[in-house]
Every structure is written in C-alpha cells, then in structure tokens.
Amino acid sequence: MRVDKVKLINFLSHDETTVTFKGDINVIIGHNGAGKSSIIDAINFALFKATRGKIDDMVKRGKASALVELELKMGNSLVKIQRSIPSRKELLFINDKLIARSAKEVNKKVEELGLDSRVVLTTMIVRQGEIENIFENLSDILKKVMMIDNLEKLTESNGRIRSIIMEYDAKIKASQDSEKRLKELREERDSKDKEILNLEQLIRKLDDELSALKQEESRLATEVNQLQEKAKIFHGLKTGLDRVERELSKLDQERKDLANIPQEIERLEKRQRKLKEIVEKKPDIIDLENAEKSLKDLNNRLKKLVQERDKIHADLKKKKELERFHIEYEKYKKNYDELKHIHEDFISTSRSLSDKRKSLNEIETKLRALPVTRKIDEIQKEIEEISQKINDLNTNMGAINSELDQIGKSMNALISAKEDKCPVCGGPLDELHKKQLLEQYNSREKELKERLKGLKEIQDSLQERMRRLNLELKNAQNNQSKAENYKEQISNLSREISELQEKVNRLQSLEEKYREASDKLKELDSSEREYLSLLGVNEEELDRREEEIATINHEIEEVSAKIQQLSSRLGGLTREDIGKAEKELRDLEWALSELIRKKGRVEQISERIESLLKQRDELRKEIEDLSFDQLELDRKRKDRDALRVQIETLQRDIGEKRGKLHEIIERRKQLESEITELTEKVKQVQDLSRAKERLEKLRRILSEGGLQSYLISTLKGRIENNLNDIMSMFNMSFARVILTFQESRSLSGKIDIQALDQNGQSLPIGMLSGGEKIAIALGLRLAIARSLMGSLGFMILDEPTIHLDSQRRAELLSVIQESMRVVPQIIVVTHDEEVLRIAEYVIRVEKVGGKSEVIEGVNQ
Ligand SMILES: Nc1ncnc2c1ncn2[C@@H]1O[C@H](COP(=O)(O)OP(=O)(O)OP(=O)(O)O)[C@@H](O)[C@H]1O
Numbered sequence: 041m042r043v044d045k046v047k048l049i050n051f052l053s054h055d056e057t058t059v060t061f062k063g064d065i066n067v068i069i070g071h072n073g074a075g076k077s078s079i080i081d082a083i084n085f086a087l088f089k090a091t092r093g094k095i096d097d098m099v100k101r102g103k104a105s106a107l108v109e110l111e112l113k114m115g116n117s118l119v120k121i122q123r124s125i126p127s128r129k130e131l132l133f134i135n136d137k138l139i140a141r142s143a144k145e146v147n148k149k150v151e152e153l154g155l156d157s158r159v160v161l162t163t164m165i166v167r168q169g170e171i172e173n174i175f176e177n178l179s180d181i182l183k184k185v186m187m188i189d190n191l192e193k194l195t196e197s198n199g200r201i202r203s204i205i206m207e208y209d210a211k212i213k214a215s216q217d218s219e220k221r222l223k224e225l226r227e228e229r230d231s232k233d234k235e236i237l238n239l240e241q242l243i244r245k246l247d248d249e250l251s252a253l254k255q256e257e258s259r260l261a262t263e264v265n266q267l268q269e270k271a272k273i274f275h276g277l278k279t280g281l282d283r284v285e286r287e288l289s290k291l292d293q294e295r296k297d298l299a300n301i302p303q304e305i306e307r308l309e310k311r312q313r314k315l316k317e318i319v320e321k322k323p324d325i326i327d328l329e330n331a332e333k334s335l336k337d338l339n340n341r342l343k344k345l346v347q348e349r350d351k352i353h354a355d356l357k358k359k360k361e362l363e364r365f366h367i368e369y370e371k372y373k374k375n376y377d378e379l380k381h382i383h384e385d386f387i388s389t390s391r392s393l394s395d396k397r398k399s400l401n402e403i404e405t406k407l408r409a410l411p412v413t414r415k416i417d418e419i420q421k422e423i424e425e426i427s428q429k430i431n432d433l434n435t436n437m438g439a440i441n442s443e444l445d446q447i448g449k450s451m452n453a454l455i456s457a458k459e460d461k462c463p464v465c466g467g468p469l470d471e472l473h474k475k476q477l478l479e480q481y482n483s484r485e486k487e488l489k490e491r492l493k494g495l496k497e498i499q500d501s502l503q504e505r506m507r508r509l510n511l512e513l514k515n516a517q518n519n520q521s522k523a524e525n526y527k528e529q530i531s532n533l534s535r536e537i538s539e540l541q542e543k544v545n546r547l548q549s550l551e552e553k554y555r556e557a558s559d560k561l562k563e564l565d566s567s568e569r570e571y572l573s574l575l576g577v578n579e580e581e582l583d584r585r586e587e588e589i590a591t592i593n594h595e596i597e598e599v600s601a602k603i604q605q606l607s608s609r610l611g612g613l614t615r616e617d618i619g620k621a622e623k624e625l626r627d628l629e630w631a632l633s634e635l636i637r638k639k640g641r642v643e644q645i646s647e648r649i650e651s652l653l654k655q656r657d658e659l660r661k662e663i664e665d666l667s668f669d670q671l672e673l674d675r676k677r678k679d680r681d682a683l684r685v686q687i688e689t690l691q692r693d694i695g696e697k698r699g700k701l702h703e704i705i706e707r708r709k710q711l712e713s714e715i716t717e718l719t720e721k722v723k724q725v726q727d728l729s730r731a732k733e734r735l736e737k738l739r740r741i742l743s744e745g746g747l748q749s750y751l752i753s754t755l756k757g758r759i760e761n762n763l764n765d766i767m768s769m770f771n772m773s774f775a776r777v778i779l780t781f782q783e784s785r786s787l788s789g790k791i792d793i794q795a796l797d798q799n800g801q802s803l804p805i806g807m808l809s810g811g812e813k814i815a816i817a818l819g820l821r822l823a824i825a826r827s828l829m830g831s832l833g834f835m836i837l838d839e840p841t842i843h844l845d846s847q848r849r850a851e852l853l854s855v856i857q858e859s860m861r862v863v864p865q866i867i868v869v870t871h872d873e874e875v876l877r878i879a880e881y882v883i884r885v886e887k888v889g890g891k892s893e894v895i896e897g898v899n900q
Pocket residue numbers: 051052053054070071072073074075076077078079097098099100101871
C-alpha cells in the first residue's frame with residue numbers, strides 16, 4: 041500500500057493544497073511553521089480521524105469547515121477517503137465506487153484494509169525526534185499494539201471479571217439465606233394445613249345446624265302466611281261492616297231531618313201564586329215608563345221651538361233697524377272702489393319722490409366732501425418749469441463729466457509717456473513739468489467732482505419735487521372728473537323731483553276723497569257684517585215655528601191622558617216592587633224544586649236502610665264463622681322473626697369462617713409458590729459456585745502468567761525474526777539482535793535488547809554506534825508492524841534528524857535509504873536541506889501571506 045495523493049482544504053495553515061507522493065523516498069521540506077507537518081496530520085486525519093489537538097482546531101482559522109481527501113494505492117486498486125470537519129462528509133471509495141458513507145463505516149473499512157490505527161500510529165508514523173524512543177517505550181508500545189492494556193483492564197482487581205465474580209458471591213450468599221427461609225416457610229405451610237382441616241370440620245357442623253333452623257323457620261313461615269291470609273279476609277269483612285253501620289246511622293239522621301218537608305212545600309206554593317200576580321203587571325209598568333219618556337221629550341222639543349221662534353222675532357226687528365246703515369255702506373263702497381287705483385298711483389309717486397330726495401341729499405354730501413386741490417393749470421405750469429430746470433442741470437453735468445473724462449485720459453497719457461515730448465502741450469517733458477501738470481489736473485478734477493456732487497444733490501431734489509407734482513396733478517384730475525359727475529347727477533335728480541311733486545299735488549284732492557270713503561267704510565263695517573248675518577231671516581220662518589208649537593202641544597195632551605190611565609191600573613206599584621217580586625219568585629221556585637227533590641229522597645233512604653240492615657246481618661255472621669285470632673298471629677310472627685335472626689347470625693358466622701378458610705388457602709398457595717421458588721434458588725447455588733470457579737480460572741489465565749505470557753512468547757519470536765530479517769538488509773556488522781523480557785510472562789518489566797556479533801558475542805544496545813542504534817530502532821518499528829500487519833506499505837518520519845549531530849544525521853539517512861528494501865514508500869518531513877540528498881521526490885512547503893503553499897518536483 042502506498043500513499044498516492046492528499047488534498048487539504050482549509051486544513052490547519054493550508055487553504056487548498058494537493059500533494060502527490062511520486063517517489064519511493066518523498067521529502068517534504070520547508071522552514072519552521074511552513075505547514076509541513078500539517079500534511080502528515082491530514083494523512084492521519086483521513087485514515088483514523090487522529091488529530092494533534094481538538095478536532096475543531098484543525099479547521100483553518102477564519103474558515104467554517106475543512107476537508108481532507110486521501111488517495112492510497114493498494115495493488116491495482118485506488119482507495120479514496122474523504123473526511124470533513126464538522127463531520128458532514130465521511131466517505132470511502134474503491135476505484136471510484138462508494139463503499140462506506142459514514143464515520144463508522146469508513147473506520148471499519150480502513151481497519152479491514154489492514155490499517156490498524158494502534159499499529160500504524162505507533163510504528164509506521166514516527167513523530168518528531170522519536171526514532172530511538174522505542175528502546176525506552178518498547179514494552180508500552182507492545183502492550184498497546186497487542187491490546188494487552190485492555191486485557192489488564194479486564195482482569196485488574198476492579199475490572200469487569202472481578203465485579204461479575206462479586207455479583208456471583210452476593211447471589212450465593214443470598215441463596216444460603218434462602219435455605220433458612222425455606223425451612224420457616226415449610227413449617228408455616230404445615231401449620232396452615234392443620235388450620236384448614238379444623239376450619240372445614242367446623243363449617244360442616246355449622247351448616248347442619250343452619251339447615252335444621254331453616255326447616256323450622258319455613259314451617260312457621262307457612263303458618264304465619266295462612267294466618268295472614270285469614271287476617272286479610274277478617275279485616276276486609278270488618279271494614280265492610282263498619283262502612284254499613286256508618287251509612288245506616290247517617291241515613292237515619294237524614295230521614296229525621298226531612299220529616300217536615302210536605303208542610304213547607306204547601307207554604308211556599310201559596311206565596312208563589314201571590315208573587316206571580318204582581319209579576320204579571322210588568323208590561324203596564326213598561327208602557328207607563330215609555331209614555332213618561334215621550335212626554336219629557338215633547339216638552340223639551342216645545343221649549344226649543346219656543347226659544348227659536350222668539351229669536352227669529354228679535355232678528356227680524358234688528359234687521360229692519362240695520363237697513364238704513366246698509367244703504368249708506370253700499371254708497372261709500374262704490375266711491376271707494378272707483379278711487380282705489382288713484383290712491384295706489386298717489387302712494388307709489390310719493391314713495392319715488394321721497395327716494396329721489398334721499399339720493400339728491402347723498403350726492404350733495406359727497407360733492408361737499410371732495411378734497412380741495414390746486415387748479416390743474418397751475419400744477420401743469422410748475423411741472424413744465426421744473427422739467428426745464430432738470431434739462432439745464434443735465435446739460436451742465438454732461439459738460440463736467442466730459443471734462444473729467446478728458447482730464448483722466450490726459451493724466452494716463454502723462455503717466456505712461458515714455459518719450460521726452462509732453463503729450464499735452466507737445467513741449468519737452470521733464471519731471472517737474474510732469475508734476476506741475478499732474479497737480480493742475482488733480483486740483484481741477486477735485487474741483488469738478490465737488491461741483492458735480494452739488495449739482496447731483498440739486499438734481500435729486502428736483503426729481504423728488506417732480507414726482508410729487510405728478511402725484512398732485514393726478515389727484516386733481518381725478519377729483520375734477522368726480523365733481524363733474526356728481527353735478528350732472530344733481531341736476532337730473534332735481535328735475536325728476538319737481539315733476540313728481542307736480543303729480544302729487546294733482547292727485548292730492550282725489551286722495552282725500554278716497555280716505556274719506558275708506559274711513560266711512562271702516563266705521564260701518566260692524567253694522568254691515570251684522571246686517572249680512574241676518575240676511576236669511578224672514579216672516580215665513582216665523583210662521584213655520586208657530587205651526588210646529590201647536591202640533592207638539594196637542595201630542596202632549598194625548599200622552600198625559602195615557603199616563604193617568606196606566607197609573608190608576610198599577611195602583612201605586614213601582615218597577616222596584618215588580619223586580620223584587622221577580623227575584624223572590626225565582627228563589628222560591630228553586631227552594632220549592634229542592635223540597636220536591638228531597639221529598640223523593642226520603643223514599644230512597646227508606647229503601648236503602650232496608651238493604652243495609654240485611655247486609656249488616658250477613659257480615660256479622662261471616663266474621664263469626666271465620667273465627668280469626670289476632671293474638672295467635674302475633675305470637676307466631678314473633679317466633680318466626682326470632683328464628684330468622686338466629687339463621688342470619690349463623691350464616692354470618694359460617695361466612696366469616698369460610699373467608700378465613702379462603703385466606704388460609706391463599707396464604708398456603710403463596711407459601712407453596714415461594715417454597716418452589718426458593719427450592720429452585722437453593723438448587724442454583726451449585727451452578728453459581730461452578731460459574732464463579734470458572735471465572736476465577738479465566739481471570740488467572742488472562743492475567744499476567746496466562747494469555748499475556750502466551751501472546752508475548754509467540755509475538756516475541758516473530759518480532760525477533762522480522763527484526764533480524766530487516767537488519768540483514770541494513771548491511772550491519774552484527775549477526776543478530778535478541779530481545780530479552782525481564783519478566784518472561786508479562787510486559788511489566790524492562791525489555792533488554794542485545795546485539796550478537798559474528799562470533800556470538802553479545803553487546804548491549806548502549807554500546808552500539810549511533811547509526812547502528814537508529815537502524816535497530818527503525819528496524820524494530822518495521823518488524824513490529826510487519827509482525828502484526830503482515831506486509832508494510834509506507835513509513836512516515838517527521839523531523840527524524842532533529843537534535844542529531846552531523847555524523848548521526850548521515851548515518852540516519854543511509855539507514856532510511858536501506859529501509860527501502862523493507863518498506864516500499866518512505867515520507868520524510870524535514871527542514872534540513874541535507875535530507876534532500878536521499879530524496880527521489882521533493883515537496884517544498886512555504887508560508888506565503890499566512891497560507892502554506894507547495895511546490896513539487898523530482899529531486900529539486
Ligand atoms: N487552525 C489553524 N489555522 C491556521 N494556521 C494554523 C492552525 N493551527 C496551526 N496553524 C499554524 O500552521 C503552521 C504550520 O504548522 P506545521 O506544524 O504544519 O508546520 P511545520 O512546517 O511542520 O513546522 P515545524 O518544522 O516547525 O514543525 C504553524 O505556523 C501553525 O501556527
């Protein structure tokens with residue numbers, strides 16, 4: 041088996057690195073901290089999930105997850121293992137076929153491929169500077185790879201086997217207690233058997249007593265039943281007799297009460313006849329009442345007619361008095377209607393006249409209120425004058441400005457003059473002349489600016505005055521146009537007012553006539569209304585009333601005669617008298633019918649008394665024949681009840697005894713099952729003792745002198761043979777290496793390593809050269825691996841030369857080279873450039889900007 045390729049993603053200092061191992065001796069070289077060992081860590085992680093610290097610390101800082109992919113060549117097969125942190129991806133492929141897909145499956149498969157983690161990590165992968173440690177740690181390494189450490193754990197005083205033996209001991213002791221308990225239980229069972237026998241006998245005796253009592257009770261119960269039957273008949277007869285006697289005495293009393301009925305009937309019939317005579321006069325009373333009501337109605341009608349006639353009479357008189365006022369009213373009404381439209385015209389004309397006068401007053405007030413202004417001509421004249429002044433001023437200021445302009449230009453020419461000729465006067469130009477000229481210009485310029493300032497102030501005040509005059513002119517023009525407008529309105533209104541006044545004067549006399557008619561109509565209004573209300577009253581109406589009065593008087597006379605006739609027939613009888621007689625008659629007829637009914641009842645009573653007397657005699661005879669004795673019944677009942685109480689007590693007693701018997705039987709069953717169980721337990725003691733003995737024997741065998749010594753003796757020979765085989769390939773001077781276990785049966789003692797020379801002389805390991813020691817150390821590791829795994833695939837050495845002097849380094853390198861004969865692939869991690877001497881394939885690792893980078897190549 042060879043390591044072919046490993047890929048690291050976010051693993052320790054690597055971002056993404058792929059390393060291939062193309063040579064037989066592959067050297068991973070780089071400075072301290074470059075990321076060399078990280079590549080070996082990746083191989084360990086992929087194979088066994090083995091890490092140098094906590095698993096999460098293997099993820100590159102700042103990254104969330106890491107992935108390692110390892111490819112191994114096994115004959116013609118390519119095994120690929122993928123593992124991630126966190127453990128989401130754990131896969132194993134063989135020739136790209138997915139074989140395992142979980143951590144558990146991958147671990148199992150790796151072991152099946154012959155890669156035992158204990159062996160590989162302690163022999164095939166050698167950590168920094170640890171090559172020779174094997175001489176010190178050989179027994180520990182052997183214990184570990186042979187798993188003897190687990191065996192020790194199993195057999196030590198607090199190990200699993202010992203604890204099972206102790207469990208057995210406890211069970212055996214418990215079984216011994218069981219024997220004692222079994223004896224007690226058997227004794228209790230025998231005593232329970234006796235109790236059961238006694239109780240069963242007692243229950244049988246009590247059952248016999250109970251059945252005798254029950255027989256007696258049943259005989260008594262039959263007698264009581266017969267007597268109770270008789271008692272029922274006796275009480276029935278007695279009740280019947282009582283009822284008959286009670287009815288007889290009641291009927292007798294009733295018959296006595298009804299003895300004077302016939303006399304009473306006669307008295308009432310006499311009174312009935314008298315009352316009927318009175319009641320028969322009821323129609324006369326009704327006729328009389330009707331006649332009296334008619335008379336009252338006639339008198340009322342007569343009174344009303346007389347009142348109406350008198351009113352018509354008075355109205356006719358009033359109508360005649362009002363006739364002359366009506367004629368006058370008619371006359372004024374005609375005038376009033378004729379003058380009404382003149383009056384309306386007068387009123388509207390007067391209202392217009394008053395409105396116009398009001399408007400005239402308002403306009404005259406507005407005209408007076410207009411502000412007093414100067415005359416427009418006057419203002420316009422002043423404006424023209426001011427305008428002329430401003431023009432003159434502008435001309436003056438223009439002249440000054442052009443002079444100032446000229447002075448400026450001359451001064452500039454003078455200042456910038458280069459020639460000797462004066463640009464102003466044309467004469468020669470010297471500094472004095474130039475200065476004099478400039479002074480003149482300056483003073484003239486100052487003077488002109490002063491003047492210009494004065495003129496500017498005047499110009500501003502004139503322009504302000506001009507602005508005000510224009511405003512005044514505008515106001516004056518405005519007022520003038522308003523005043524003209526008002527005056528025109530006043531003249532129009534004055535004309536209209538005089539026309540209206542003239543019309544009012546004309547209508548005035550007719551208006552007075554209208555008012556006179558109107559006043560008169562108001563004065564006559566109430567008499568006219570009264571007259572109109574009496575318009576329908578006339579003489580014919582009066583005559584009609586007189587006729588009606590005469591007819592009613594005649595009807596009154598007739599009704600009065602009828603009333604007199606009926607009163608004498610009734611002879612003073614009133615409606616109340618007849619009502620009372622009717623009521624008395626009704627009551628009397630009811631009482632009479634009751635008496636007649638009772639008269640019939642007397643006959644019925646006599647018949648009933650007869651039949652009851654007969655019944656009473658029969659019942660008395662039946663009772664005598666029955667000959668029932670209540671005392672006898674009571675006595676027998678008492679005897680029967682006493683017997684029942686006795687039976688119940690006995691039954692309860694038997695029940696209790698049976699309950700007790702049941703309890704004892706149950707307890708006996710329980711005892712029986714406990715006894716069976718305990719008997720079984722007691723029997724198990726022998727089995728347990730045998731099992732304990734066997735375990736103790738196993739423990740002895742597994743502990744030091746037993747299995748261990750067997751394993752050691754077997755393995756020792758194999759390791760020695762393999763070691764000497766390997767050593768022969770290393771071309772050493774000595775002939776053989778011998779391992780001696782100080783304690784031949786265990787790995788607890790030291791393991792002595794001796795080398796034998798060609799003559800059979802032995803040398804302890806300490807006496808050998810450095811190279812020889814390294815060779816034996818490496819050979820030992822390879823020999824152990826080969827003994828346990830059969831064949832060797834690869835060996836990894838991490839910094840093997842560290843702490844070695846140059847001679848030892850050279851020796852180590854030649855041993856590594858020679859190891860190739862035993863192990864087909866070697867991977868060496870180093871920072872030592874000297875190691876490159878033996879390298880077939882070089883993997884250079886460097887840290888660039890915090891991440892490890894790899895450059896590979898053949899012997900670089
Ligand atoms: N989780 C991590 N993320 C990033 N870098 C890490 C992580 N853990 C360790 N390192 C750094 O990775 C670097 C490489 O460590 P590694 O042991 O591979 O170096 P090396 O080349 O074998 O060095 P030496 O020769 O000193 O043993 C170190 O600088 C270490 O500090």
